Amino acid sequence: MKPTDIKDPEYFHRVVDCQYACPAHTPVPEYIRLIAAEKYTEAYMVNWESNVFPGVLGRTCDRPCEPACRRGRVEEEPVAICRLKRVAADFKDDPRAHMPMGPFPANGKKIALIGGGPASLTVARDLAPLGYELHLFDEQIKGGGMMRSQIPSFRLPESVLDEEVGYVLDLGVHAVFNKYVESMREVLAQDYDAIFVGTGAPKGGDLPRLPGRWDAPDHIHIGITWLASVAFEHTTKIGKKVIVLGGGNTAMDCCRTARRLGGEEVTVVVRSPFETMKASPWEIEDAMREDIPILNNMPPKEFVVENGKLKGVLFEKVEAVYDESGRRKLIPTGEPDVFIEADDVLIAIGQENSFPWIERDLGIEFGQWDVPVLNPVTFQSTLPKVFFGGDAALGPKNIITAVAHGHQAAISIDLFCQGQDVAKDRPAPTVNLIHQKMGIHEWGYDNDIAGDLRYKVPHLEKKQSLHDRKLEVELGFDPATAFREAQRCLNCDVQTVFNTSRCIECDACVDICPTSCITFTMNGEEEDLRTRLTAPANNLEQALYVSEPLKQTARVMIKDEDVCLHCGLCAERCPTAAWDMEKYLYQVTKAGQGCNTTLAV
Numbered sequence: 392m393k394p395t396d397i398k399d400p401e402y403f404h405r406v407v408d409c410q411y412a413c414p415a416h417t418p419v420p421e422y423i424r425l426i427a428a429e430k431y432t433e434a435y436m437v438n439w440e441s442n443v444f445p446g447v448l449g450r451t452c453d454r455p456c457e458p459a460c461r462r463g464r465v466e467e468e469p470v471a472i473c474r475l476k477r478v479a480a481d482f483k484d485d486p487r488a489h490m491p492m493g494p495f496p497a498n499g500k501k502i503a504l505i506g507g508g509p510a511s512l513t514v515a516r517d518l519a520p521l522g523y524e525l526h527l528f529d530e531q532i533k534g535g536g537m538m539r540s541q542i543p544s545f546r547l548p549e550s551v552l553d554e555e556v557g558y559v560l561d562l563g564v565h566a567v568f569n570k571y572v573e574s575m576r577e578v579l580a581q582d583y584d585a586i587f588v589g590t591g592a593p594k595g596g597d598l599p600r601l602p603g604r605w606d607a608p609d610h611i612h613i614g615i616t617w618l619a620s621v622a623f624e625h626t627t628k629i630g631k632k633v634i635v636l637g638g639g640n641t642a643m644d645c646c647r648t649a650r651r652l653g654g655e656e657v658t659v660v661v662r663s664p665f666e667t668m669k670a671s672p673w674e675i676e677d678a679m680r681e682d683i684p685i686l687n688n689m690p691p692k693e694f695v696v697e698n699g700k701l702k703g704v705l706f707e708k709v710e711a712v713y714d715e716s717g718r719r720k721l722i723p724t725g726e727p728d729v730f731i732e733a734d735d736v737l738i739a740i741g742q743e744n745s746f747p748w749i750e751r752d753l754g755i756e757f758g759q760w761d762v763p764v765l766n767p768v769t770f771q772s773t774l775p776k777v778f779f780g781g782d783a784a785l786g787p788k789n790i791i792t793a794v795a796h797g798h799q800a801a802i803s804i805d806l807f808c809q810g811q812d813v814a815k816d817r818p819a820p821t822v823n824l825i826h827q828k829m830g831i832h833e834w835g836y837d838n839d840i841a842g843d844l845r846y847k848v849p850h851l852e853k854k855q856s857l858h859d860r861k862l863e864v865e866l867g868f869d870p871a872t873a874f875r876e877a878q879r880c881l882n883c884d885v886q887t888v889f890n891t892s893r894c895i896e897c898d899a900c901v902d903i904c905p906t907s908c909i910t911f912t913m914n915g916e917e918e919d920l921r922t923r924l925t926a927p928a929n930n931l932e933q934a935l936y937v938s939e940p941l942k943q944t945a946r947v948m949i950k951d952e953d954v955c956l957h958c959g960l961c962a963e964r965c966p967t968a969a970w971d972m973e974k975y976l977y978q979v980t981k982a983g984q985g986c987n988t989t990l991a992v
Contacts, residue, residue, distance in 0.1 A: 392917050392937045394947075397888065400822040403975040405934065406952050407884045409472060412459035414795035416820075416979045417441040419456055419472055420884040424836060426478055427877035429870065434479035436489050440978070443513050443559070443794050444538075446551045449477025450865065451542055453640075453671060453789040461883050464930075465906070465954060468845040470879045471868075478873040480551070486558075491520040493563040498522035500808045503583040504564075505572050508536020509790050510781030511589035512559045513797025514804065519562035521805060521983040526583075527564050530571040532623070534560060537591050537782070538790060540619035541641065543648050544861040575749040575777075585776050585804045588749075588763075589797070592782035596741035598636075603694030607701040611694060614645045614739030621648055621860070630734020631655045634704050636691060637739035638668035643678045645737040650681055651860035657683050658731060660704070662690035662721065664711050677864065681853060689729060690721065694736065703732040742787045762786055769813045770800040778803055798981055805982040818980040824973040827885055828962070834972060836885055838959045841878040883957050886975045889948055891939040893969035896946070900961035900970060901925060908951040909961060914940070924949055 395402065405411050409419040418437055425434035438445035452473050460469030500523050504511040507529030515525050533539060534556040538547065560566055572578060578586055595613035598604055604611060610630070614637065620626040633654040635646040638661035649657045659678065661668055665687045668675065679685065689706040696702060708726040711719050744761045751757070754774040756764040763772050763779050770778050780800040781793030803813040827835040849866045850856075856864050868876060901909050907926040914920070920935065921928040928935060933953035940947055962970040 392914060392920060392935065392947075394939045395934070395937050397936075400820055400977065402934070403824075403884075403886050404820075404822075404977045406886065407975065407977070408459040408461055409456040409470075409883065410977065412455045413441075414455065414792045415442045415798065416795075416977065417456075418884065418976060418978070420880055420882050421976065422479060423470070423472070423475055423877045423880045424882070426475055427837070427874055427880075429874075431479050431482040432484045432486055432489070435483040435486050438476055438479060439486065439490070439558075441794075442791060443516055443797075444509060444555045444790065445476050446480030446555050447538055447547060448791060449473060449475075449480050450547050450551070451538070452476070452791055455791070461881050461956075462879055465881075465956065471845055471848070471876050474848050474865075474868060475873060475877060477867050478870075481867055482870060482873075487561075490558060491562060493519070493561075495520050495522050495563065497524065500524065500584045501526070501582065502804060502808075503578055503581070503586045504528070505578070505586065505588050506536055506590035506781075506783065507531065507534040507556075507566070507568070508589050508591050508781055508793060509538060510783070510793040510797040510800070511536070511587060512556060513794045514587050514589070514780065514801045515564045516559045516562065517798060517801035517982040518804065519559075519564060523808075525564045527560075527566045528570045528572050529566070529568055532568055534566060534568070536589070537615075540622050541615050541644065543618065543622070543644050545647070545651065545856060545864050546644070548861070548863050571748075573748050575753060575755070579753065579776075583776075584808050585778065587800055587804065588777065588779045588783050589781045589793070590746075590783045592742040592744050592787040594743040594745035595641075595738070596637075596743065597738060598691065598740070601691060601694060603696045606694065606696035607699060610701040610734065611736045612738065614641050614737045615742060617737055618644060618648060621652065626652070628653045632703075632732050632734045633657045633737065634731055634733040634735075635659045635737045635739055636704075637661065637741070638663060638670055638685075638687075639739060639741065640670045640674050641742070642737075642739035643670050643674040645739050646678055646683045647681055648860060649735075649737065650683065650857055654735075659683060659685045660689050660691070660706060660731070661685065661687045662709070663719075664688060667711070667719075680850070681857065688721070692728060695730065701733060701736070703730055704736060705730050742782070744783060744786060746783075760786065766814065768799065768817070769803040770796060771803055771807070771813055775807065798979065801982040802980070820980055821978045823976045824886070824888070825976070827959075827972040827974055834959055836882055836974070837878070838882065838885075838957075838972075839878075840881065840956060840958060841875070843875055843879055845879070846872050846876045881957055884975050884977075885957050885959070885972050887936075887950065887955060887957060887959075887961060888971045888973045889936070889938050889950070890969050890971065891941060891948070893967045894938075894941055894948065895967055895969075896941055896943050897966065899964045899966065903960045903964045905958065905960065906954040906956055908953075908955045910949045910951075911941070911944075911946045912949060913945070914947045920949060924951060926951065926954070928953060 463469035780796035936950040938948040
């Protein structure tokens with residue numbers, strides 16, 4: 392194998408698994424250390440720089456970072472990264488002193504932001520300090536988009552959302568609410584230098600051809616539309632018997648909201664097996680904790696309506712059968728159909744893009760599923776001055792992905808408005824490697840490995856929470872528990888860096904390594920090397936760190952990045968300092984490279 396190029400900024404980035412898995416590339420270990428040090432405001436700002444909505448995401452994020460967490464694959468459950476993010480938001484001081492403060496010198500460019508969700512707000516956050524005049528339009532009464540209309544208050548209190556949306560709007564954004572944009576042609580006719588579309592995926596999936604669907608329309612609801620109606624208090628009650636169709640997070644929000652609005656018998660029915668449900672495991676757990684049964688392998692056959700009144704839904708029984716390629720088919724079992732009574736049905740089977748307001752003769756091309764044709768890096772459409780982001784760009788995802796889109800679209804808009812190439816002139820990420828050794832056997836971070844299991848987040852008592860839809864169910868960690876959970880982090884951003892010229896091949900690092908991740912051996916092809924290590928490296932998704940040939944024996948040092956704990960024992964034990972612990976800080980550059988100073992708090 393060729394020696395590893397550790398100067399490549401992406402090499403160590405991939406080793407910090409949690410940060411790499413985060414679409415916005417939030418420096419997770421950095422803010423967790425700050426939480427452990429009770430520096431909550433600083434931890435909040437590290438988050439705000441990357442993900443814009445720490446308090447929101449600390450409650451609602453889909454947590455792509457946690458399955459990637461090294462702690463989970465080395466010994467037990469991953470660090471509660473998402474809930475620690477909330478700790479920073481819950482215990483921070485007023486962070487506005489560390490945020491950009493306007494008014495900012497105008498640069499003469501004007502941008503339209505259509506939609507007030509996380510993608511548009513991220514674009515606004517990044518462009519406002521650069522002097523852009525930003526006009527944001529949204530049909531809702533306040534900013535937040537789907538964060539406001541589709542996430543129930545018992546998961547995301549309105550006060551938290553208002554606060555974090557306010558931080559962005561206070562940068563000088565001209566926000567026009569209760570305004571539905573009816574025509575892209577009209578927007579293009581105005582003197583905007585660029586337009587960003589962040590309108591989400593507002594069309595809920597339906598079952599229009601299912602028998603009985605239109606025979607009792609007042610009692611058969613589209614899930615996301617119904618959630619919005621509840622959020623804006625147009626809907627305040629529901630029938631006692633409720634069926635929720637679907638197995639995603641929207642279905643979980645629907646069933647839990649229905650319980651709080653009077654549903655006494657709320658049942659979730661999913662067409663697929665339990666283990667393939669799209670809802671996050673913790674969302675399923677929360678629904679089941681509230682005594683909501685989930686029935687699987689039961690696609691609906693008919694809405695049963697008698698004399699104009701909904702009686703219930705008839706379901707077929709199926710089983711999942713997989714072919715040789717792993718493709719799934721749902722095959723009827725031949726068992727009798729199942730009838731479930733219902734006063735109301737909520738259909739939560741997915742979301743779709745919808746752009747009836749964008750005329751099709753403007754040069755903006757659309758592909759399959761009414762998704763705009765975009766450059767996936769720049770988010771620029773086939774009409775160069777129009778950019779998309781969030782669910783409106785590539786279909787339904789999640790908040791953190793929308794934020795990531797917003798950052799990249801803001802870079803593109805800035806480059807476009809300055810007459811630069813939006814693809815070729817994109818700024819590189821900023822990286823830094825900082826030595827952590829302060830003295831003999833002393834490090835600039837806590838490298839003890841706590842043996843604690845993952846701590847559980849306390850919940851509000853069920854009887855109390857089910858009687859008020861605005862009471863937040865999760866109570867969050869207190870500072871003491873947050874400290875203990877933060878101590879479980881393995882500091883994966885503090886890298887083990889090897890200096891070939893200093894190594895005397897004593898193999899002391901091999902002897903002391905607790906996971907046997909270091910090997911000195913003769914070089915070879917990767918497939919062969921992975922079998923000759925002290926412990927076989929079977930996870931092909933994780934790199935091998937390969938040194939230059941050593942002077943004495945021509946062997947190479949191989950480190951399996953998959954199971955390295957970043958504990959620093961190799962560096963402490965090495966008599967020649969061939970091993971060093973260096974903190975690696977990686978930040979995705981934002982629009983206007985060089986103007987981001989929020990980490991210097």
